[in-house]
Amino acid sequence: MIIETDKYYIPHKQRNIVLPIAWREEFEIKVADNVLVCLKEMEVIISSDLVTETDNLTLAKVSKKGLVTIPKMLDLQLEAKIHQLLVDTDNQCFLISPVN
Numbered sequence: 001m002i003i004e005t006d007k008y009y010i011p012h013k014q015r016n017i018v019l020p021i022a023w024r025e026e027f028e029i030k031v032a033d034n035v036l037v038c039l040k041e042m043e044v045i046i047s048s049d050l051v052t053e054t055d056n057l058t059l060a061k062v063s064k065k066g067l068v069t070i071p072k073m074l075d076l077q078l079e080a081k082i083h084q085l086l087v088d089t090d091n092q093c094f095l096i097s098p099v100n
Contacts, residue, residue: 002095007085009044009096011078015070017085019046019094024066027092031066034059039074044083047093070096 009017019029029035029048036047038054046060046068058071079098086095 001089003087003089005085005087008099009070009083009085010080011075011083012080015072015075016067017070017096019062019066019068019085020087021066023087023094024062029062031062031064033062035062035068037068037071037074039077042078042098044070044074044078044096045093046096047091049092 005020007018007020024030027048033048036045036050036057037060038045038057040054045054050057056074058074060068060071062068082099083096084099086097088095
């Protein structure tokens, strides 16, 4: 199931996004954990476990307030339009997806 959040991301401007604490706790993602960040079909996937096979997989650290920095090489591949943070409860991951 995909759940929309009230968090948005604008590529090429600010490369940070805050992961909601309720979902971080649900997915057992803690402060200072490394999460997997990858790009698939113009969506950024953030997960504690590998949920998809992809070539451009990197690690990012979760900061004190749940902030994750999207790697520049992934950010540059995204369209310069607003993206929304989604929660994929089935795969226990976060998606940053373009807003239609």
